[in-house]
Amino acid sequence: PVRIGNAAALQLQLDVYGELMDALYLARKGGLAGDDASWRLQLALMTHLEDIWQLPDEGIWEVRGPSRHFTHSKVMAWVAFDRAVRSIEQFGVEGPLERWRAVRD
Known part of the structure; x- marks a missing residue:
C-alpha cells in the first residue's frame, strides 16, 4: 500500500495513451455512441x-531512477496512433489522418 505518496503521479507513462485510445475505439466499435466532447479530448x-x-518514460513498471525507452511503451504509443487513424x-470523425498515419508508420 502507498504509505507516503505515489511517485507514479509524477512519472511519464506512455502506455496509458494506447490503453485509453484502444478502449474508446472498442467502445465505438461495440456500438456505444461517441460524442464531440470525447473526440475533442482524444484529439488533444x-x-x-x-x-x-x-x-x-517510466513505463508500466514505474521504475525509479532515470527514464528509459521501453518497448511496451512504444508499442502502446503505436496503438494510440493506430486507433486514432x-x-x-x-x-x-475529423482529424489529421495523414499526419497520424505517418507517425504510426
Missing part, C-alpha cells in the same frame, strides 16, 4: 502524444 491527447512519444477511417 493525440496532439500531445505526437510531441512526447519518442521520450523515455482507425477512428477517423471507420467512424468519420
Whole structure:
C-alpha cells in the first residue's frame, strides 16, 4: 500500500495513451455512441502524444531512477496512433489522418 505518496503521479507513462485510445475505439466499435466532447479530448491527447512519444518514460513498471525507452511503451504509443487513424477511417470523425498515419508508420 502507498504509505507516503505515489511517485507514479509524477512519472511519464506512455502506455496509458494506447490503453485509453484502444478502449474508446472498442467502445465505438461495440456500438456505444461517441460524442464531440470525447473526440475533442482524444484529439488533444493525440496532439500531445505526437510531441512526447519518442521520450523515455517510466513505463508500466514505474521504475525509479532515470527514464528509459521501453518497448511496451512504444508499442502502446503505436496503438494510440493506430486507433486514432482507425477512428477517423471507420467512424468519420475529423482529424489529421495523414499526419497520424505517418507517425504510426
